[in-house]
Amino acid sequence: MPMYSLILRSASHFLLPLLLLFSIFLLLRGHNEPGGGFIGGLVASAAIALYLFSMDVKAARQVLHIDPRELLGWGLTLAVLSGVPAVFWHQPFFTAQWLTLELPALGEVKLSTVLLFDIGVYMVVIGSVLTVLLALADADDARH
Amino acid sequence: MLEYTLMTAYAILSLALVLAFIRLVIGPSLPDRVVALELIASLMIGFIAIYTLSSKATAFLDVAMVLALTAFLAAVGFARLLEKGAHRDAD
Amino acid sequence: MIALVWNILLAFIWVALSGSFTGVNLLIGFILGYVLLGFALRDKPEFAHYRDKVPRFIRFVGFFLKELIVSNLRVAYDVLTPTHYMRPGVIAFVLDARTDGEITILANLISLTPGTLSLDVSDDKKVLYIHVMYLDDETAVQHQLKYLESRVLEILR
Amino acid sequence: MRPEVALPILIPLLAGALSLAFWRSRAMQRGIGVVGTGVMMLSAWVLLYTTWQEGYLVMHMGNWPAPFGIVLVADLLSAIMVVLAGITGFATAIYSLATLGKRHEHFGYYPLMHLLLAGVNGAFLTGDIFNLYVWFEVMLVASFALLILGGERAQMEGAIKYVTLNLVSSALFLSAIGLLYGLIGTLNMADLADKIAQLEDPGMVKVVAMLFLVAFGIKAAAFPFFFWLPASYHTPQVAVSALFAGLLTKVGVYALFRVFTLIFSLEDPFTQNVLLWMAGLTMLTGVLGAAAQYEFRRILSFHIISQIGYMILGLALFTPLALIGGVFYIMHHIIVKANLFFISGLIYRLKGSYELRELGGVYRSHPWLALLFLIPALSLAGLPPLSGFFAKFILIRAGIEAQAWWLVGVALLVGLLTLYSMVKIWSEVFWKAAPPSAGKTPEPRTRNDALLYLSIGGLALLTVLIGLGAQPVFVLAEQAAAQLLDPRGYIEAVLGGEA
Amino acid sequence: MLTEILISLLVLLGALFMLVAALGVLRMPDLTMRLHATTKAGVLGVGLIMLGLVIYFMNLGVSARALAIVGFTMLTSPIAAHVMGRAGYVTGVPMWQHSIKDELKGRYHPHTHELASHAPPADAQAPHDGH
Amino acid sequence: MAFVVGGLYAAAIYMILRRSIVKLVIGLVLLSNAANLLIFTLADMSRGAPPLVPLGALQPAGAVADPLAQALILTAIVIGFGVLAFAVVLIHRAYEVVGVDDMDKMKDTDT
Amino acid sequence: MLFAVLSGFLLATVAPWLHRLFGRHSGWALGALPLGLFMYFGSFLPEIQQNGPLVIDYPWVPGLEIRLSFLVDGLSLLFAMLISGIGFFIISYAGRYLESHRDLARFYVLILAFMASMLGLVLSNNLIALFVFWELTSITSYLLIGFNHEDEDARKAALQGLFVTVGGGLALLAGLVMLGMVAGSYELSEILTQGEWLQAHPWYLPIVLLIVLGAFTKSAQVPFHFWLPNAMAAPTPVSAYLHSATMVKAGVYLLARCYPGLGGTQTWLFLLGVFGAITMLTGIVMAVRSTGIKRVLAYSTVMALGTMTMLIGLGTEKAILAAMVFLLAHALYKAALFLLAGVLDHGAGCKDFLQTGGLRRAMPISTLIAALAALSLAGVLPLFGFIAKELLFEATLQAPRWAWLFAFAAWSAAILVVAVAAIVGIRPWYGAPVQTPIPAHEAPPAMLLGPAVLALLGVFFGLFPWVIAYGLLEPAASSVYGQPISLPLALWHGFNLPLLMSVLSLVLGLLVYRYWDQLRAQTALLDQWVRFGPERGYEAAMQAMVRVAHWQTALLQNGYLRYYLMATLLSTVVLLLAALALNASAVQFYFDLSGVMLHEYVILAVLLAATVMAVTTRSRLGAVASLGAVGFGVALIYVLFSAPDVGITQILVETLTVILLVLVLFRLPRFLGLTSTALRVRDALIALTVGGTITLLMLSTISTHYFDSISSYFIENSQPEGYGRNIVNVILVDFRALDTLGEIFVLALAAVGVYAMIKLRADRLKKGES
Ligand code: NA
């Protein structure tokens, strides 16, 4: 398969960072507004899917840097581990731990295991969707 | 006043939805259907916008935002497939 | 382009310095940055034409909106009336735009404007194939397109 | 704070996650495989011990009070099931070390195994009906993936049926949850039980109960919902078959036990009759299905079904003794069934076939293996003094006490027909002289074979121990059944003083 | 009151443009012209309604989101039209019989779909891929 | 709504009863959607009241839609998606192996 | 006692090593155990004589009232001593007989386990423990019968024996459980004292039927007798053991054991007496008709078992004593004869009478032993068999009902027994020498010891019956009868009817022997009849079972996914509708459509229309596009009813689904019109029924409001406790994080599965190419 449409390719160069940024935005605000790890992850996956469609598997893999399966594994690990710290305070697993930071520029920032969990979710969603899509695209290429 | 406007707008969009759907049904080619599908996505944005106006819950705009940004991916997918030679039975 | 990035960066620095992260504050930061870059640093080659970009951009938006509405009315008329007045066809439009970005933006704008729809770019990036709905006079169409292209390139370059 | 309840879920989850993260390293996968399942088994034993000591163990996940957050609850039944999952998982991990090729290990066998176990344990331990659905899905999707690991045609065909019917089951389950939530407005099982008990005429609840019955009936492979099982269980890697055979359908059975003792009442004659008929027909159709087969794993697969019938019988009779019998049966069956599949796989390695007609001469060449086969095979058929005898005996005694004559008759007859199948295997595979053109080329003997014998022998030993030392097992089942019969303990443990 | 009228006008006009787009998709005689209808009328319809929204809420958050929606639509809609138009052409979806010109004809490489800027020599003019 | 959900179920079931494996997939997609909508319908459906707490408030101002049901559906959607992805590829592979889009050619494993 | 019973099992586990250790003397070494046991059991005799029965109790599964309790009384000791005594001879004999057999070690294991099982059976006081040992004998005997397992007939015979005995065993189990429940105890010592209560209980008849069924199958009573002759496929020592003292007598033992509790009724008399008599006659007729020596002996065993059953059925004092005497006499001569059959096989390679004769010179000792054993079998003065026969005649003549019938049957049988005795005692040894497959020679001492001792015991007990009567037989008979029996046992009863019968039977029997060949030829017609006998019935039943199995499998597991689905769904609907109908009072339908707005109707209509299109379209990708429309419609519903998060997720998932479908499906072919219109209509009806049922359920659920949802808790606590304003998300990541955790694992698993599916294939493609 030769390079696909130039317009699409160049648009995706522009759309990719936009979508990725948007996905992180959705991830971080999810606790307060519609969004969250899933939605963010799905948008990010869509971004890379777009890249996959307008370029090829190799380019998509390069954008991702990490093998999606590893991303998957680490995301799952993070999500599971985010529930563990509570035990050290003699609380049940997955009891949320909040850490409030006073940052000079940004004001009060709340960090929490809940956010870690959501980030884990985000990673898993990206990892899963892309594992599937890239594998399918690989197979498709192999056929040509 | 605004209430009637919104009712009317809903009605108009509903009509548009029906028309777009008819194109989806009659085709005849796959790209035609995909175009209809794209339009349905746009109409959804319209619905959501009007719904935001009537409910005053701006959270729904987020849905429209995601829709605007990702709905075309389906079209890209379809197109990519068509280019790869599925046209033989794409009707 | 680099100028725009600088501008945005300045806006954020402003926000950080002022310590209040609101949309309005960001806008203020952006305007301040614009003024700073466009006027104070106009001797630097990177920022030489930055001052003109904003007015041009605003004018272009106005032009474009007008075109958009007019063209839509024409399509609406054609759609709503029982008979079709179209004389459609695909033309080859020789591009001045060179970079991928320029071509893409131009193609998108052409698609959004009256009676024209970008179908594809040749692989050597020289020709944009455009579907035109009212191809009664091809030279006029080509001329209009060239005008649009020049205005777009003005902003982008 | 007692972490015991959550560990049997979190350990395999973490093991699965890490083996995915390190998917490139085969050594890592194998290491995590054995250590993960081993530690999980240990945690399961600890849980059983703690539950035995303290009755119920409840963890309010996220520290949210019941019924709002999700609770993990271990009563004795749960703890027993988790221990069984631990044993099966550990044995499977060891067995896998020796039997799996690089291909399978490379494509995610170990993470899938861990996560299957996590799903199974999650289903056993959760106290929330929707969370049960989630764990069912974890287990199910892991099993899907394990089923197709290999990519053979038969696997694909089997998997399509397996996947479709199980998805229908999931959809029905989900619908049932939706309906129940619509009616009662809660998801916590103890809360559901508590609230339903307050209703004067829970008519709609009884109707929804049927939907649960079907959903779990499909998972448990009960009549008339078992079709997916014989279509698929003989197709995957034998370690996978064993894991499935031991655990998967039992999760369905567990769910039936859980909801029909806790949430829905079996005192409703319609529900009870449905379950009784289901039990009888499941026993009968399963065993007849096996009688028609001539392939090692297919025979075993059909027998899973008929054995499920016995377990459901234990529930359906709904007397203390019957429930004891059901629990005992589950314990016995999981160990025996997994082992029989292990043995079939070992024989495949030795002789290169699963077809009885192509096999033979194993008694002559591998007398110890023959002995190891006889133990689970005869136990499955219910012959004393092995575990299966006591399981069957309790049920038959319960059936006679309840004067459920036709079911007692079926249970006895099915025992005989099970023996028929087991003897058929014995006669064809072990006694018969090896036919001249015996199967395909066997796999070369490796030092790994010791691992195979280790897992097979370990499970056989357990089978004998459960039989000879039936008393402690019986007492365990008795206590578990007592808890099932009196759901107030469960409800109070979860909801605290409110109940 | 005035703003309310303005908002009503914008919303109704937007909805009407969307209806036009739908009508266009239904009534236009070939694929390419249907694409014309959706890109232009669709984007304009969304834009007008969003403008109404901005005026109604007069709130930065809403305005930013509304403008983002318009921006995204303007970005993605032509691209969608482009890829569909191209795909339709490449796969041989017929053009309206009254079309008067087709400069694209024969310029796509039949297999690789590479697009030339000049007409290939006459002998190489094969019908494009798909026929 | 109940009728729509019933219709979705009916359509899904009709599709999974076909011989074509592709139709089977479509049936499964519909089934998943149907089940999710069922939950949604049975939790109280209210218009214009998303379960969000306004900035600065501790609780929503008025009645809002049932957030629990929404969370359940979200979970179910994602699970359904995962399962579906698997099923789709499975069917693809089955087709590759068997060569015909006909379930009746896939009955060798049973007996 | 526990150790005594289990010692056989323990020794069995180490037997292979002992075998290796002792080499060719292993038979003696291992035989030491039964010998020791014999003496151990004998040592109990004085004690029980004085103090009555002894119960020795060990708990096993007390929760189920399963105890390893042992009842030591006359009956159990008689059996235990027979088992261990004859066991000694069998094992020592086998050590030589199977010396060159490669599986001798396995033989030891099995025979020791079998012996232990038998001991457990006859000593158990607990019904369930008894059953446990009962089944163990079935299994161990199965393995013994199929010892020469590469021979198909052996396998078949083993299966037959197993199936019949285990089948009966299961009936027995039911009977025993019922008996235990009625009696309120599973201990024989307690049950057997409740005869009147048991016999008056409504369950009496089923209990007797079930227990008798178990006993009959084990003891090869008509119509279950067929498996026993086939079991001759076992090595000779096994046959000898099974027939003389053990396996087959287990049924007789059980009947005798249950007599005090269940016996003495008309039912009992009819069942045992009549079936026993029929079995007796059938067995001996078949014995006369057979040619192979083992087969003749086997049928004569059937005769003996019938006789004993009949006697227990008659239930008089005399009959019980007769049964015990007969039991012992039979054990002695039958073991001897069987072992001689092995000697014959070993020493001359002969299995068939018709092909042999005149071995007297080559095998003089064997000839003598055979003569003694055969005389005892024939019941000739002064052997022990004569006493048994006299008692048999006396008992039948005094039967409580149908006395002359029983007597005549016994007498007829006795005639043929004489003939059989003559066949086995004369035919191989006398007459003109015949060329044998291997040159005839006498067996080694180890193989002759057993038969010799047993045959001599027959003489000894005949001459001095009081030796055995007082110490063993009377206590045994008393245990059975439930009251002390003290009848003088003597060789000479004077001139009476039984003696006349006895003499006549001898004369007539010898006549039968004289004309044996002619008789055989003339009764060949019987073979025709036998072909339709119970064995045929067994085979037909097995075939029918397999046929039903195949039919059922073809019907249910037919390979068609859609029929599976159909069955599943229709069952579901039937269950749901039945439950709805039964609970109609609690089900209500009420719905209010007034609040629905126009555009909502339109959206729903379009959603449904898109669904219909997805279903009906002939284009795959058209269907995918319609699915997209369905998905968007659903998303719009989520949004319009206040679920923005769900809406967004639905849209994204829908988009990705479409992409996925497109990526995967486009290579698949067009839909084929595979089904006829009629089938489609049928499927549509099914689909609509399911859909309608779901609608019904939903409407009814909507109209039923039992409790308020717990969701208000989340609404109230999301911000204060969960620090999040998006309540749905707080539920997802905090309140119900465990759900979400499971869910991402589902997603990950699906991805791993897909990856494996695709990559494994690619892997294969690569392999195929290289
Ligand atoms: Na979220």
Ligand code: NA
């Ligand atoms: Na979730």
